Amino acid sequence: MDDDQQEFTELIPGLPEELALECLSRLHYSAHRLSSRVCKRWRHLLLSNDFYYHRKQSGFTHKAACFVQALPPHSHSKPVGQPRYGISLFDPVTMSWDRLPPVPKYPDGLPLFCQVVSTEGKLILIGGWDPSSWEPVRDVFVYEFTTQKWTQCADMPSTRSFFAVGAVEGKVIVAGGHDESKNALRSAWVLDMKEEEWCELGRMREERDECEGWLWGRSFGW
Amino acid sequence: MAPKNKNPNGENVVPEVQQKKTQALILKSSDGEEFSISKSAAGLSVAIKNMMEDDCAGGVIPLPLVDGGTLARVITYLNKHAEDGASDEDKRKFDEEFLSGMEVDVLCDVALAGNYLDIRGLFHDVCQRIVNGMKNKSVEWVRKTFRIESDFTAEEEEQIKKEYAWAWEGVDSDAD
Numbered sequence: 443m444d445d446d447q448q449e450f451t452e453l454i455p456g457l458p459e460e461l462a463l464e465c466l467s468r469l470h471y472s473a474h475r476l477s478s479r480v481c482k483r484w485r486h487l488l489l490s491n492d493f494y495y496h497r498k499q500s501g502f503t504h505k506a507a508c509f510v511q512a513l514p515p516h517s518h519s520k521p522v523g524q525p526r527y528g529i530s531l532f533d534p535v536t537m538s539w540d541r542l543p544p545v546p547k548y549p550d551g552l553p554l555f556c557q558v559v560s561t562e563g564k565l566i567l568i569g570g571w572d573p574s575s576w577e578p579v580r581d582v583f584v585y586e587f588t589t590q591k592w593t594q595c596a597d598m599p600s601t602r603s604f605f606a607v608g609a610v611e612g613k614v615i616v617a618g619g620h621d622e623s624k625n626a627l628r629s630a631w632v633l634d635m636k637e638e639e640w641c642e643l644g645r646m647r648e649e650r651d652e653c654e655g656w657l658w659g660r661s662f663g664w
Numbered sequence: 665m666a667p668k669n670k671n672p673n674g675e676n677v678v679p680e681v682q683q684k685k686t687q688a689l690i691l692k693s694s695d696g697e698e699f700s701i702s703k704s705a706a707g708l709s710v711a712i713k714n715m716m717e718d719d720c721a722g723g724v725i726p727l728p729l730v731d732g733g734t735l736a737r738v739i740t741y742l743n744k745h746a747e748d749g750a751s752d753e754d755k756r757k758f759d760e761e762f763l764s765g766m767e768v769d770v771l772c773d774v775a776l777a778g779n780y781l782d783i784r785g786l787f788h789d790v791c792q793r794i795v796n797g798m799k800n801k802s803v804e805w806v807r808k809t810f811r812i813e814s815d816f817t818a819e820e821e822e823q824i825k826k827e828y829a830w831a832w833e834g835v836d837s838d839a840d
Contacts, residue, residue, distance in 0.1 A: 451812075451813075451815065454772070454794075454810055454812075455810060455811045455812065456769065456772045456811075457772050457775065457776070458776075461775055461776065461779055461791070464775075464779075464787075464791045465775070465791045465794045465795050466795065468788075468791050468792045468795050469795040469798065470795075470796075470799065473795070473798055473799055476798075476801075476802075476803060476806075477798060477803075477806060479803045479816075479821075479824050479825075480803055480806050480807055480810075480812055480814070481807070481812050481813070481814055481815050481816070482815050482816065484812075485824075591827075
């Protein structure tokens with residue numbers, strides 16, 4: 443924590459700093475957004491990456507399950523056209539289902555066949571096809587569970603469809619798939635989410651289309 | 665808060681379940697109140713256990729950082745958790761009721777005592793309880809309850825509000 447940040451205000455009046463931190467670490471993530479509006483110190487703490495890692499280390503983060511699901515039709519009339527997709531969330535701590543807010547750029551449903559991965563308590567949505575034009579997109583969106591907000595991150599350097607993804611420690615890897623002319627790709631890129639920067643990785647020996655990615659410890663395979 | 669029982673001499677005593685355990689010691693609060701507690705219950709506090717092992721003279725352990733009201737609560741907790749035949753389910757129920765009536769100030773005192781006396785389960789539960797109270801409450805409620813003053817400027821408040829304007833806010837009324 444920055445010492446110059448409000449050193450005269452206590453995190454929780456009446457509690458020493460470390461005990462206040464113990465308390466706030468136990469705050470359910472869904473309450474972070476509201477709590478970050480209480481005062482500058484809370485905001486600074488709750489929105490920091492360090493705080494996420496502190497919670498994770500102390501065992502106060504938890505797993506939640508996210509599913510890409512077809513959304514119910516707008517009206518009661520018969521569904522027409524292709525289904526719209528959104529993300530459903532199951533929280534095993536509160537045993538509750540929720541739906542994530544739509545990505546602002548795609549209010550009527552996620553890009554089709556977009557890839558979804560997760561790292562550092564964030565959900566990352568990559569690529570896919572524009573749901574109205576079916577054009578492949580290079581968009582990358584990041585959902586922060588604590589602020590319950592989507593932000594747009596650096597676009598993929600090129601379009602690719604049906605590629606493999608993996609994510610670990612704030613980095614997202616995409617590999618293979620095919621380009622706009624349906625050429626299978628050998629290339630692979632890694633996105634550093636903090637720097638919002640894509641770097642090309644060594645090429646794969648062969649092209650891989652419609653491949654799946656997996657992570658083994660800190661190494662990525664496809 | 666559990667009632668404090670007094671014996672004919674006006675000393676605080678713990679419920680009879682504990683009395684049959686012959687070995688007892690006295691805990692003395694910062695404001696001089698003395699509480700009798702069985703060694704088995706007191707031993708659930710790692711700090712007191714260490715003090716017992718270091719052999720405190722006369723079986724009286726002074727706890728200069730815990731006031732009488734807080735110590736009485738802590739002892740109620742320890743007694744329940746040391747009770748023979750209390751199932752985990754009993755204890756869980758007790759913990760919930762034990763903490764549910766406490767105001768934030770009292771919870772903070774119990775958290776401090778739980779930390780000082782090194783009673784892990786109590787400390788964890790109290791910390792959790794302190795923040796659980798914030799669930800579905802408004803920003804104003806949190807500020808009032810924790811006596812935190814907003815240090816955002818009016819413009820910053822407006823800006824932050826705007827950031828989240830699109831989101832549904834499932835907030836209880838401030839009445840509670």
